Amino acid sequence: MTSRISVSARIACGDHGLPLARGLLLLALLTLSATVCHARGRPPENDGSRQAAFQWVDSQWGRVLLMKDYNTRIVIFGVAVLGGASGLVGSFTLLRKRALMGDALSHASLPGIAIAFIAANWFGGDEKSLLWLLVGASTSGLLGVAVILVIRNQTRLKEDAALGIVLSVFFGAGVALLGVIQQMDTGHAAGLEGFIYGKTASMRAADAQLIAVTSLVVIVGCLILFKELKLLCFDEGFAGAQGFPVVALDVGLMSMVVLVTIVGLQAVGLVLMIALLVIPAAAARFWTETMWRMMLWAALLGTCGSIVGGLVSALFPGLPSGAMIVLVCSIFFFISMMLGTRRGVIIRFLRRLRLNRRIDRQHLLRAMYEQIEKHSGGQARRDLALRTNRRTPVTVDRLLSMRSWSRRRLCRAIDQAVEDELLRMHEGDCKLTQAGFTEAARLTRQHRLWEMYLIAYADVATANVDRDADKIEHVLAPEVIDQLEDLLDEQGMMIPVPISPHGIADEDPTGAAVNQSDTSRGAST
């Protein structure tokens, strides 16, 4: 089977890293299933015969961590596999912006369960037989999905309203049916309650087996349809235009969600099931931008969260396992949200900080250049004059007046530039080094090229170009500069560093206008 899957995986996607990742995933799954088969083969072990060499093996910790108890093994295995599978499916629903689909679904399964119960009772069958209830739950769950899709596609209501309507109306119908069931002579709905709200701690081997089989089906389904589902998640319209059966794929994906949810529901309960579908996938999103990596992360986080949560609940008394799994998963989520290497809060904060620093430095260097330029006079032999005046000291106060930056911010930018040997401080004045001068000339040139482009091609008024160019100059790629040069060359406007098309604004006596433009410039950066 492994070979078939990896072959289909290779067909499904050209990415070379993918078969390996999928192989690992399958390997992990097979190992786990092997563990449980092993466990099932030898029901409760006789610990007395094997006198423990180490004390801790017999202690509570040792027993739990080594999974000596048959029960613990079953529970941990069950939730781990479930966590993995729901992480996979959850990634797709998250990217489809249907994270709460599991929530709606699990509520929508209630009337199906109740009807299955009534029907079984009616025909004299075993009303609590798992199979009947599962069939009922899945049917009504699928019906709920169908209604959600119809509402979304046929009316002007959005996804969230569709979910809310189906959730509440179906659940209401289920509650009403349960009200009837309670009056039945034979039936007591007590078992049904457990069906919806779960009984993680008392999971039986049959439950774990059911979960394992379902998860395997779902994982294989996800891997086979990987490319199609990916397309569906990112660009539904394009997928349709490419001739993929979008509706069928959508229904397929949702059936997998139904499958996982219903099976998980009766094993671990409603809230845990929702959490397993949402949290690992949302956490995985912080670590990667690639679809298959995200699925891998989600499956991994789901599995780890379930195992850790299950262990913690087994180790300490009075901690319900379902709740602990959710809490461990949300701790994972919080850590991911903070530390995630792609979209984590900290990394994004650092990125923004770095960008701001770079922008400040570029502003500083350009301000220096413009000051030196003022000392170098007019057009004639300007180039040479600039070079010789490179070491003209510029006071911090003068730089401060060039734009609306606080003294602290300016000083930090100066310190940074000094550290990078672009500037030298001498008795409170700044001087450019050779490297600094080259860099400053380059930046000023970029700024002015863009200004001239705006004037020549975008018909922007000369008074406004400074501000517009201020925003874009920091992100101009070398290719864009090349193109700008070519364009302006056609206009005969090429000079090493073109003269500013507007006056350099600083401590002019006409302070009001300057200040105004400075303020807006500061706001725009």
Next chain:
Amino acid sequence: MISETFLSPMTGQTLCLGLSWSWTLDGWIVVVGALSAVASSLLGNFLVLRKMSMLGDAITHAVLPGIAVAFLVTQTRSSLPMFVGAVVVGLLTALFTEWIRGTGGVDEGASMGVVFTSLFALGLVILVQTADAVDLDPNCVLYGSIELTPLDTVSVLGYQVPRAAVVLSVVTVINALFVLLFFKELRLTSFDPALATTMGFSSTWMHYGLMVLVSVTAVACFESVGSILVVAMFVVPAAAAYMLTDRLGVMIAISVLLAIISAVLGHMMALSIPTWIGYRSTTTSGMIAVAAGGLFFAAATFGPRHGVVVKLVRRQLLSLRILCDDIVASLFRGEELEHPAPRTTWLAGELFASTWSMKMALALLRRRGEVTVRDDALRLTDIGRERGQRLVRSHRLWEQYLVDRAGSGAERIHDQAERFEHFTDRNLRDELARETDAPVEDPHGRPIPDES
């Protein structure tokens, strides 16, 4: 095992509601149901418009730790501290959701899912940890059931009034006042938060004001009547009203009306439907949700402008009209080329029309006296010829215009003109003729017929 909700509404006291309507019981049940439905649906309009319909569900799950902590702190089971705790956590749910969405860049639904499942789990752990000391069953503290509300009364002005009715009246009045006083702000912030901010309304403050009221309403309602009712009433009446109107004020009014109707209808259904199969009454709150669902279904199907059926019929009528146009126009062209009286089957194949729609279109055309059918051959009458002339004139004028003014290539103009010709009236044709200097031939060299 702590179950989530109100599955056993009859626990504690056995109510014999019977089949007959008793005003002291059923009357109050309907009043309480209607009050909670109105309170929720007033705010629900804005939740639906802001795409936050699932918030009611999230809050009713998430308030568990608030109740647990309130109980832990006060060590009593009085309802005020628990109410406060629940509202605080409900508000925290909204705050956390917003924070994760904003800071972490996670989609709204997902951040809601993360927050409410985590909070529920936290509450469960706190409850189980403290449950050893005192018996606290969340079932009886947290979730009320609407059937029991008439039994818990307080005295107001000398009358015995159910406590739930008093609480819910207060909540309803507060919500109604909020919606009335801040109608303009709510409308602006719901439809265009950016514009609202530039106009000087703080959409953040409106958002959190709304969130506070949603939390209060959710907690007050599910504490007295059960959570399924509040979750349904936040979404369903508002969604149904949204299918019926385009104006916010009307939408709110309709949703309130639908909420009241579903409360009355729901309770009557709960009393009567189980008796058809030989059982006594069933859960009212569930049935109210079902009744609201039924109303939504009716609105979504038969709504006058956005209803599915209406849209379908409108589309069918349009395609029928276009088919009629196409038949008449191609008959006219046939006469021009000296091929009068084509066969119906041939024309149907030419126009890619199904047999059924062709039959419909021909029946319509014959009734209007535009086309005659003799021996399966179609002929235009004088009235029909005039219509065909108008259509062909529109078509060719458009072609001329597209080539002349829009600079389209001659190979693409036919399809475009084919689409425009059905929506071109006399004024537009005259305008086109003026713009294109009243041509006598279209770009393909065919004559443009005159119009009498």
